[in-house]
Amino acid sequence: MLRYDVRCNARIPATILSDYSSGNVHQETEIKNLGLNGAFLNSLSHLTENELIRVKAHLPNIGDFEIDGMILRKDEDGIAVRFINLDNSSRLTLWQYIKDNLSSERTCPYCNSRNLNNTESCWNCGRNINFGSEKFLDIHEKETQQKWIDYIENATEELTARFQALEETIHSQSVASNKIPEILKQILDDFLLKAERFEYEIKDISVIQHLRSQFHQKTNHIFSKGYIYNRARTWPQGYHGDYKTLETAYRNIPLSVGMGHYLDRAALDSTLAVAVRNRIRKLQDILKEELRNRTEPSVLNIACGSCRELVEIAPDILKSKANILCLDNDEDALSFSYSRLYYTGVLSRLEFRKHNALRMFDHELTLKDFGTRDIIYSAGFFDYLPSDFLAKMFNTLYKVLNPGGKLIAPFKDVRRYRPQDYHWITDWDGFLQRREEDFREIFDQAGIPESAITESREESGVIIFYIIEAL
Structure with a gap:
């Protein structure tokens, strides 16, 4: 090798x-x-x-x-x-x-062939072996980078060929339909392991992004057949993680036919899709518990999206007489949420407002716009913000909590999922890859005392929930 x-x-x-x-x-x-x-x-x-x-x-x-x-x-x-x-x-x-x-005998260190003619390049593998040259390291790095580019391009060709064979199998019904998801998963896993190794070896983010873009172009004819993968590549709402895409994940029902059906199923069974469904259920449980222990609490829902978590807890909203302000910069999301919650009987307890949450790093402005709050949360928005900005935002949000108030902040833990699934198969790199210690560092920079923080995870363990209490 x-x-x-x-x-x-x-x-x-x-x-x-x-x-x-x-x-x-x-x-x-x-x-x-x-x-x-x-x-x-x-x-x-x-x-x-x-x-x-x-x-x-x-x-x-x-x-x-x-x-x-x-x-x-x-x-x-x-x-x-x-x-x-x-x-x-x-x-x-x-x-x-x-x-x-x-070796003084000029044995090629790449393929172990003997260089009997004492040439600058190995006769067998073609790599530069002129180790005495001042330019050797630069040449070595360029050659190595090209080898890894060839590696991922070959992996792309292999994936395309295997998909073509699988689609022919589906049309001919030569394999039982219940076996198709397993075959598809193996095809995707084989490629993603190679993509992971490619990224690890190359490290140059501009090269990686260029090859990802090429991969998307070369495989668009495949993944566009699945509604979910296609949506998570094209983002028709204009931003990553839009409410329609997340609603599709919540519903957990394939929307395509043929090969597209199996692609939808693969997307819905992916690690983060499962975790996102668990996240909304856990968020509902946390909010329900908080509302049951409070009277007329003031709640701020940041980047509210479809407000799915509020539908299931409508009785608790009414019983607690909560006042909930739902913010989003997407008017479509606000209209969708209003229409959905119209039939729950809780609209009198809700307010919908178009607002760019990126403005919420300023304490005085946030206090002026929203006052103090008993509960502040966002289902997934915080994952998309850079750490230094997020620290400023958390500092502000913590300061506008009433005594005993809670800030609820879920985060995806990169150690529990494979980023390549979302950077290669889809084009979903808007959320940042962070670890548990990164989140703790953000809270520390925000000036939030460790004693104020409790953490737990949703059922799959991928998403961490931090609940921060104003002391």
Whole structure:
């Protein structure tokens, strides 16, 4: 198999710090193999896959070297570490050591072929092996990038061919219909694993976005057959996560026929679609509990969308005499919500207002527009806001809570879903990929005390609910 990295064998003593932010030394080890992108170390029993570590070593004749890494693989022979945050200085230091320790017989490090004619390029794989050239690293990176571009383009061709074969199977009815979803899932998973690896190896977001765009163009004839995938690629409302798309996910019913039916089913069964349905149910439960414990509470629903959560709790709204202000910048969403809630008998307790929630970072303006509130929430809007802006908004929202008031903020946890599902198969990259520690950092920057925060998850565990109480 062709290797994309330049590596050399080594026996270099090293120190592993697994909690390197606090400087805790965990274990001494040895680097057995070293490359520009990673290393292979002697096995360390206490480390786990995907764990972040720091590797410290002294490279003979070069000097001290430190680099952050992530454990990709662990087996009885050792652990494979992928370097992250590699700066240009570290890259040059690594290359100096690797170059000095490559085979003097000019064996190609990519395919292990012997270069008997002493040429600048390997006769077998075509990669540049003129290691003495000052331009080698630049050439190496360009060649490697092209190899990964070829990799994802080949994966795209393979996916297209498999879809064509599957559609022929559906038309001929040569496979039982209940087997089709499983086959489709395998086709999608196989491609998405390759897309994930491509993104991991390339890292250049502009290149990744360009290849995603090309993929969308090349596969539009496939995914446009499914109503949901097509909508989540074209966004006819003009923005990501519009109320009509989410309503389709809530209803959980395929809207297309033929291949499109199975594509709709795949979209509805995806990790986030399941989590979003769970999110609305959990939000209903939280709101119901809050309303039952309050009298005439004032509620602010930010980026309200279709207001689906309010339909099921209409009796609790009436009983508590809650006053709920629903905000959205989409007039269609407000009209839809009004029409839906018209038949529940709660319109007297509701107000709908067109408002751009991005203005809510200013405390004085927000207080003037909406006053203080007992409950403030949004079903999914916060996922779409940059962290620094979100910290300012949460600071404002926390300040306009009445004593004992609650801010309800659900977030998608990127560790619990695969972003490539939504960046490649659909064009849904508006929501940001954040982890639990990122959310905690946002609250800290917002000046919200940790003691005010409680958290829980919806049934699938993908979406975290933070409930923040004004102390």
